Amino acid sequence: xxxxxxxxxxxxxxxxxxxxxVSFLIIQLPPGDYLSTMIQNMRNLGMTVDxxxxxxxxxxxxxxxxxxxxYLKWFGNLLQGDMGxxxxxxxEVTDLILERLALTVTISVASLILVYxxxxxxxxxxxxxxxxxxxxxxxxxxxxxxxxPNFLLALILMYLTFTHLGWSVGGLFSRxxxxxxxxxxxxxxxxxxxxxxxxxxGTAGTAEIIRILRGSLLDELAKQYVITAxxxxxxxxxxxxxxxxxxxxxxxxxxxxxxxxxxxxxxxLVSIVLSLPTIGPLxxxxxxxxxxxxxxxxxxxxxxxxxxxxxxxxxxxVSIDPRIRFExxxxx
Amino acid sequence: xxxNCFAVAAAVALAxxxxxAFAAGEGEEPEGSTGSATSAMPTRFNEAPMLAEMVANGExxxxxxxxxxxxxxxxxxxxxxxxxxxxxxxxxDPSPWQDVGDMTEISPRFFRQNLxxxxxxxxxxxxxxxxxxxxxxxxxxxxxxxxxxDPLDAEDFVFxxxxxxxxEGVEMWNFMGAPLQDSQQISEYSFSITWTEPVPNIVTDFAxxxxxxxxxxxxxxxxxxxxxxxxEDAEALAKEEGFDTWEDxxxxxxxxxxxxxLARPTIHPWVLTSSDTVRKVxxxxxxxxxxxxAGNQLPYIxxxxxxxxxxxxxxxxxxxxxxxxxxxxxxFENFSxxxxxxxxxxxxxxxxxxxxxxxxxxxxxxxxxxPIKRELIQNRDFRIxxxxxxxxxxxxxxxxxxQGTPRQATVPESFSVYDDAWAQAHAQYDPELANELLDGMxxxxxxxxxxxxxxxxxxxxxxxxxxxxxxxxxxxxxLELIKEYWEDxxxxxxxRGHEPAFFWELTDTDQFDIAVRAFEKLIQHLxxxxxxxxxxxxxxxxxxxxxxxxxxxxxxxxxxxQPPEWIEEHDRRIYKAQQTPEQSDEYRELIYQIAEAQAExxxxxxxxxxxxxxxxxQNRVGNVMTSFVPRHVWTGGLSEFADQLYLKDQ
Numbered sequence: 006x007x008x009x010x011x012x013x014x015x016x017x018x019x020x021x022x023x024x025x026x027v028s029f030l031i032i033q034l035p036p037g038d039y040l041s042t043m044i045q046n047m048r049n050l051g052m053t054v055d056x057x058x059x060x061x062x063x064x065x066x067x068x069x070x071x072x073x074x075x076y077l078k079w080f081g082n083l084l085q086g087d088m089g090x091x092x093x094x095x096x097e098v099t100d101l102i103l104e105r106l107a108l109t110v111t112i113s114v115a116s117l118i119l120v121y122x123x124x125x126x127x128x129x130x131x132x133x134x135x136x137x138x139x140x141x142x143x144x145x146x147x148x149x150x151x152x153x154p155n156f157l158l159a160l161i162l163m164y165l166t167f168t169h170l171g172w173s174v175g176g177l178f179s180r181x182x183x184x185x186x187x188x189x190x191x192x193x194x195x196x197x198x199x200x201x202x203x204x205x206x207g208t209a210g211t212a213e214i215i216r217i218l219r220g221s222l223l224d225e226l227a228k229q230y231v232i233t234a235x236x237x238x239x240x241x242x243x244x245x246x247x248x249x250x251x252x253x254x255x256x257x258x259x260x261x262x263x264x265x266x267x268x269x270x271x272x273x274l275v276s277i278v279l280s281l282p283t284i285g286p287l288x289x290x291x292x293x294x295x296x297x298x299x300x301x302x303x304x305x306x307x308x309x310x311x312x313x314x315x316x317x318x319x320x321x322x323v324s325i326d327p328r329i330r331f332e333x334x335x336x337x
Numbered sequence: 338x339x340x341n342c343f344a345v346a347a348a349v350a351l352a353x354x355x356x357x358a359f360a361a362g363e364g365e366e367p368e369g370s371t372g373s374a375t376s377a378m379p380t381r382f383n384e385a386p387m388l389a390e391m392v393a394n395g396e397x398x399x400x401x402x403x404x405x406x407x408x409x410x411x412x413x414x415x416x417x418x419x420x421x422x423x424x425x426x427x428x429x430d431p432s433p434w435q436d437v438g439d440m441t442e443i444s445p446r447f448f449r450q451n452l453x454x455x456x457x458x459x460x461x462x463x464x465x466x467x468x469x470x471x472x473x474x475x476x477x478x479x480x481x482x483x484x485x486x487d488p489l490d491a492e493d494f495v496f497x498x499x500x501x502x503x504x505e506g507v508e509m510w511n512f513m514g515a516p517l518q519d520s521q522q523i524s525e526y527s528f529s530i531t532w533t534e535p536v537p538n539i540v541t542d543f544a545x546x547x548x549x550x551x552x553x554x555x556x557x558x559x560x561x562x563x564x565x566x567x568x569e570d571a572e573a574l575a576k577e578e579g580f581d582t583w584e585d586x587x588x589x590x591x592x593x594x595x596x597x598x599l600a601r602p603t604i605h606p607w608v609l610t611s612s613d614t615v616r617k618v619x620x621x622x623x624x625x626x627x628x629x630x631a632g633n634q635l636p637y638i639x640x641x642x643x644x645x646x647x648x649x650x651x652x653x654x655x656x657x658x659x660x661x662x663x664x665x666x667x668x669f670e671n672f673s674x675x676x677x678x679x680x681x682x683x684x685x686x687x688x689x690x691x692x693x694x695x696x697x698x699x700x701x702x703x704x705x706x707x708p709i710k711r712e713l714i715q716n717r718d719f720r721i722x723x724x725x726x727x728x729x730x731x732x733x734x735x736x737x738x739x740q741g742t743p744r745q746a747t748v749p750e751s752f753s754v755y756d757d758a759w760a761q762a763h764a765q766y767d768p769e770l771a772n773e774l775l776d777g778m779x780x781x782x783x784x785x786x787x788x789x790x791x792x793x794x795x796x797x798x799x800x801x802x803x804x805x806x807x808x809x810x811x812x813x814x815x816l817e818l819i820k821e822y823w824e825d826x827x828x829x830x831x832x833r834g835h836e837p838a839f840f841w842e843l844t845d846t847d848q849f850d851i852a853v854r855a856f857e858k859l860i861q862h863l864x865x866x867x868x869x870x871x872x873x874x875x876x877x878x879x880x881x882x883x884x885x886x887x888x889x890x891x892x893x894x895x896x897x898x899q900p901p902e903w904i905e906e907h908d909r910r911i912y913k914a915q916q917t918p919e920q921s922d923e924y925r926e927l928i929y930q931i932a933e934a935q936a937e938x939x940x941x942x943x944x945x946x947x948x949x950x951x952x953x954x955q956n957r958v959g960n961v962m963t964s965f966v967p968r969h970v971w972t973g974g975l976s977e978f979a980d981q982l983y984l985k986d987q
Contacts, residue, residue, distance in 0.1 A: 041838040041841065041842070044841070093431060094431055094614060095589070095592060101614060104613055104614060105614065160649065163653065164653075167653065167657055175646060175647075175650035175653055175654065176644060176646065176650070179659070180425045180642070180659055183425075183616065183642060183644070184423070184618065184640075184642060277647050278647060278649060278650070279650070280644075280645075280646040280647050280650040282614065282615040286647075287614060290430070295838070
């Protein structure tokens with residue numbers, strides 16, 4: 006087992022190295038660079054940018070140097086924990102990410118909890134009562150949840166909340182509380198702003214998990230060991246939760262790998278529409294502006310998290326599903 | 338691009354005396370508001386209660402010691418305001434070009450230009466220009482202070498010009514129209530500047546961003562310790578602060594975009610006190626050197642909060658009444674949306690007369706690589722056919738609620754040199770004439786779908802290249818209309834959107850047929866060179882020729898293609914206009930010839946222009962700006978009045 010983990014970690018290190026190169030190159034791929042974005046902004050604002058100014062700017066951002074040189078400098082610093090400075094914000098990348106991390110994780114974790122609390126019981130209910138009226142209701146609702154683009158749902162909910170409840174929408178605080186220190190009023194204000202993001206971010210996830218759980222559980226329930234268990238007179242609850250549900254959770258656990266990066270930068274579109282100060286919009290803005298150190302570092306961070314998540318979900322599978330454990334041991 | 342093209346815009350813009358804008362301001366101006374600084378000089382100054390309190394506690398010197406004996410006097414739009422309160426605005430990105438947080442615009446300038454186009458003194462009270470227009474002696478208003486209380490004198494100006502603009506490794510933006518040669522301090526309050534080329538219209542430039550904080554002056558006392566000429570240990574200090582070189586460290590202290598060194602003193606009405614990726618907060622500057630006509634130190638408002646939001650939220654914050662004032666990113670297409678919630682949101686939508694010659698202008702590429710298309714585009718009849726095929730009245734009704742002016746791409750009516758014939762030139766809707774002209778060029782054969790074939794029988798299709806369009810923007814509808822009009826006369830059109838950076842790269846080549854952008858820069862956009870895109874190859878050639886004439890430029894063959902003689906003559910007129918004082922007859926003559934050439938040749942095909950800019954302000958906000966100073970051709974110009982905004986409920 007230890008062997009397995011060590012081997013995985015070594016592979017991860019190699020993969021990260023490759024990824025760092027790929028992500029840096031991908032950011033360089035689109036035509037132009039941060040500079041051309043900036044010059045275009047200046048032109049749009051009505052300024053004239055002459056050649057002399059462009060040369061000065063190139064010098065300032067070190068963009069006249071070869072790509073490989075830029076990459077080596079960035080990666081060298083990255084190894085020492087220095088992610089570089091963002092062109093766009095003129096700040097340390099680390100500071101930018103940390104500034105938004107707490108809120109991002111709060112929202113993502115809260116919506117995740119919401120998703121599991123809603124989806125798992127509903128999924129189990131749907132599977133145990135297939136083709137019942139309630140199952141049809143959940144199925145229809147689930148398909149709508151899956152089919153509606155999240156950002157559209159966000160826009161609709163935002164508009165309805167504003168027109169019907171008169172609440173301030175977008176952002177996390179209304180203007181009266183923006184500059185205030187933390188107080189009960191401010192917490193209530195924050196709570197008023199949270200439902201829309203949570204509902205919107207949660208809908209698709211909930212719908213998806215209901216569908217997956219219902220499908221895999223239905224498969225399991227039809228298997229012979231369940232019939233045997235029932236024939237032996239075991240109580241329905243024990244039959245359900247001791248074996249089929251545990252197995253049906255497998256596909257959900259194996260997706261936990263994607264959850265880690267999603268917690269940090271998922272739902273970018275929703276955050277943009279709702280003006281939530283999370284990491285997603287920061288990443289998008291960085292990519293649009295070709296702010297390469299910020300974008301590159303974030304892509305690296307996310308890929309690192311995805312790999313870590315995959316490792317964790319594999320380990321969880323091993324511990325939950327004895328079949329995988331035995332297979333591994335047999336092979337080793 | 339040839340150098341100094343910025344000066345053309347500025348030079349041309351001075352001549353822009355705006356009767357519309359002036360008339361809007363005239364009726365509402367309080368007495369004395371158009372008077373010069375000296376005639377309306379108040380003798381006692383009042384200050385904000387929050388500052389009076391600090392003075393009483395001994396935290397600040399009294400107001401008379403913080404202000405110059407003769408401060409600048411700001412005419413107010415409506416009335417004398419009351420002190421206090423927090424103004425909420427919404428920003429679209431971290432850059433310093435935002436509502437109220439528009440750092441290039443809200444700074445006091447060397448000179449101030451009034452709504453009628455006349456000039457007043459500003460940071461500079463007096464100046465003498467040499468006869469050859471290459472040097473200037475300036476006298477600084479005595480007694481002004483930086484926001485940290487340090488005296489502001491000629492040294493701060495010379496530091497910006499000599500030790501920053503002219504210093505290798507320090508990046509500064511030159512908005513002055515000619516390269517600097519030198520700057521010297523003469524006495525405590527006077528200094529000189531010299532340029533390598535004549536700058537006859539420099540006063541206009543210095544009434545704009547060139548004469549504001551950052552470009553025109555810098556806090557020498559604060560920045561010196563990072564500058565290698567003033568501190569031998571600057572390199573060591575830079576290392577200590579975690580930078581590679583002194584240039585990097587110095588830059589991080591003087592650079593403004595987007596989050597600046599918060600400790601750096603400024604002369605803005607508000608001083609940035611916090612700035613992150615979510616919001617910026619600005620507090621009043623206790624040393625701001627501007628008063629209203631009653632002697633109250635400006636600004637009226639204590640605090641400005643700017644939150645960074647997405648485009649949809651920006652509009653939602655307007656209609657929900659949370660945005661106190663918005664003007665830089667409002668769009669006229671959203672006029673009815675803003676208007677709908679005027680009552681529930683408790684705000685008013687003010688329309689400020691717009692100055693764009695054409696909201697959307699089409700530039701056929703005279704240098705396009707395809708020889709068949711090139712011949713067509715260079716044929717004047719073809720361009721006229723394209724122009725008269727457009728139904729401008731319909732565009733105005735459908736997109737701009739009839740509030741714009743259907744017109745050819747040319748200078749706006751408020752321009753001092755203006756002829757109505759220029760706006761009328763080939764701007765009528767006449768598809769029959771268009772068909773006639775196209776037939777006359779031999780484009781008579783059509784394909785199965787009814788589209789015209791080239792004279793040699795090959796298929797013919799033109800691509801209109803544009804920047805990607807934000808969802809919900811009417812630019813898309815407008816382009817669809819253009820496509821429809823042109824296809825109605827048998828020209829097959831394809832619309833293609835590009836990511837902005839790529840769009841700008843593409844439009845510098847011979848690889849596009851027709852490019853789309855706003856015609857906003859008046860005469861400058863009519864040049865083949867500079868940043869116009871209708872003749873990219875001629876631009877390259879001409880730019881290099883100008884560079885060599887000025888003693889710069891490179892060796893070897895000239896790049897691009899040589900333009901016909903008459904194009905070069907036309908282009909040289911624009912180059913010449915910037916070297917000519919705006920008041921002279923010669924200048925008027927040049928502008929006349931340039932605008933006539935456009936009316937005749939249609940380098941640009943215009944659609945609808947002079948579309949108003951919506952300024953949406955809460956009803957509790959007073960002294961809302963309702964006109965542009967006629968200098969500016971971009972909307973940022975409204976921010977310069979922000980220091981007189983006040984909150985009526987305070």
